[in-house]
Amino acid sequence: xxxxxRPSLSALENIEFDASIDLWRAAPAAVRAAHAPExxxxxxxxxxxxxxxxxxxxxxRAVGLGVERAASEAQLDSVLAYMNGLGLRYSVPVAPPxxxxxxxxxxxxxxxxxxxxxxxxxxxxDASLEAPTGLEIRVVGPELxxxxxxxxxxxxxxxxxxxxxxxxxxGRADWVCVMAFAKSTPVAAGAAYVSGEYAWFGFGATxxxxxxxxxxxxxxxxxxxxxxARGARxxxxxxxxxxxxxxxxxxxxxxxxGFEERYxxxxxxxxxxKA
Numbered sequence: 001x002x003x004x005x006r007p008s009l010s011a012l013e014n015i016e017f018d019a020s021i022d023l024w025r026a027a028p029a030a031v032r033a034a035h036a037p038e039x040x041x042x043x044x045x046x047x048x049x050x051x052x053x054x055x056x057x058x059x060x061r062a063v064g065l066g067v068e069r070a071a072s073e074a075q076l077d078s079v080l081a082y083m084n085g086l087g088l089r090y091s092v093p094v095a096p097p098x099x100x101x102x103x104x105x106x107x108x109x110x111x112x113x114x115x116x117x118x119x120x121x122x123x124x125x126d127a128s129l130e131a132p133t134g135l136e137i138r139v140v141g142p143e144l145x146x147x148x149x150x151x152x153x154x155x156x157x158x159x160x161x162x163x164x165x166x167x168x169x170x171g172r173a174d175w176v177c178v179m180a181f182a183k184s185t186p187v188a189a190g191a192a193y194v195s196g197e198y199a200w201f202g203f204g205a206t207x208x209x210x211x212x213x214x215x216x217x218x219x220x221x222x223x224x225x226x227x228x229a230r231g232a233r234x235x236x237x238x239x240x241x242x243x244x245x246x247x248x249x250x251x252x253x254x255x256x257x258g259f260e261e262r263y264x265x266x267x268x269x270x271x272x273x274k275a
Contacts, residue, residue, distance in 0.1 A: 007122055007234045009097045010067050011198060012262060015236050017046060017063045019193035019200040022175075024048050026168040034161055035059075044068060045079045049086055053159055057115055057267045060090035066098035076106055080270075089272060091115060095265040104266065111271035117241045118267065119251070121259035125199060125228040125235050129221040129257055133214035135180040135187065137222050142171035144186070148179060151189040155205025166203060176226045180206070180215040188215035192223040192235075199227035201237040204250065216250070220257040238265070 027037045037050040045065040053059045062079045065071045083090045092112065094104050140148060149167025153160055169191055170177040180188035187210035191203040201223055206215045224235055239250040241264055255261075 007198070007236075009095065009263070011234075012120055012122055012236050013064070013067050013095070015193070015195060015198040015200045016202075016238065018195055019202065020048060020063070021046060022172075022193065023165070023169070026172060027165050028168055031161065031165040035165075037165075040082065042079045042082050043075045044071065045075070047079065047082055049083070049088075049090070051086075051088065053162060056089045056269065057091040057093075060086065060088060061267075062090065062092050065092065066094070066100070066103050070099035071103060073106055076103070080110065083270065090270050091267045092270075093118075093265050093267050095120070095263050097263065104268065107268045112268040113271075115267035115269040116246075118238045118265050119241050120236070120238045120262045120265055121254050122234055122236050122262055123257070123259040125224050125232045129217075129224055131214060131217035131221040131257070133180070133218040135182055135210070135213060135215055135218065137178060137180055137218050139222070139226060140170045140177050140179050144179065145170045147186045148177055148189050151179065151186050151207060152203045152205045155189070155207055169203075176223060176230070177203075178219050178222045178226070180210075180219060182210055182213075188219060190216070190219035190223055192227050194227050194230045194232050197231070197233045199223070199230075199232035199235045201235055204237075204253075211249075216253045217257060220253065224257075235259070 021039055024037050024039045035050045035052050040047045045062045047062045050059045062083055145167040148170050149163035152166045153163040169175045174194055176192040178190050179186050188206035193200045204216050227235060242248050242251055
């Protein structure tokens, strides 16, 4: 049997970016009024912006530059001109295979600094994963959207105003949202965005009171099964790089679930906005 080809860099990047773009499009009116989330295409880059919410590496970033084809300095400057107009710090992610190799040095010359890098992972969807837990794992729909958003916001330490935004995902087309329950109480959550042969896994969060009970491994297993049933062949996710002074529970859970490290992606942070 000929082994399946490994997913390309662009495929691993684009499924994540497509999921993020759809999240921006899902923002309800109250979130739009409070945080002004916007998606803007600038050349080959997609600029996702918002106000009043951190971290910038998630909520204000310009993605896709140098992924499908090599970028030029002129293209980079067009993207930066738009993002600089916000008057807020933002990020430009760059992985080693992005083109050209000089892209990172171009950003550095423009005053960008290295932020917290993310490791990208992938694995096949079709292999089952044993993940025993005493918690109940369920796929949830819009009737539990509020609870889903609250668990994600609380688990990640995000502002409570983000909960209604993430809460729009259960029941939304192309999304599979799963939750773990202790009796009838929702204590952990995770989502998968499925498009064609790829599924992006994100929003894996557990309330502090119910960590170390196997919730995230069980939620990963359920998402793998659900994504496979919807035709996905490759699951993709990412988390912060391993560092001595940062917790790595998420990193360990991902490896335990059979994901393979693919590459480290640097988040280049813009210079501080001028007063």
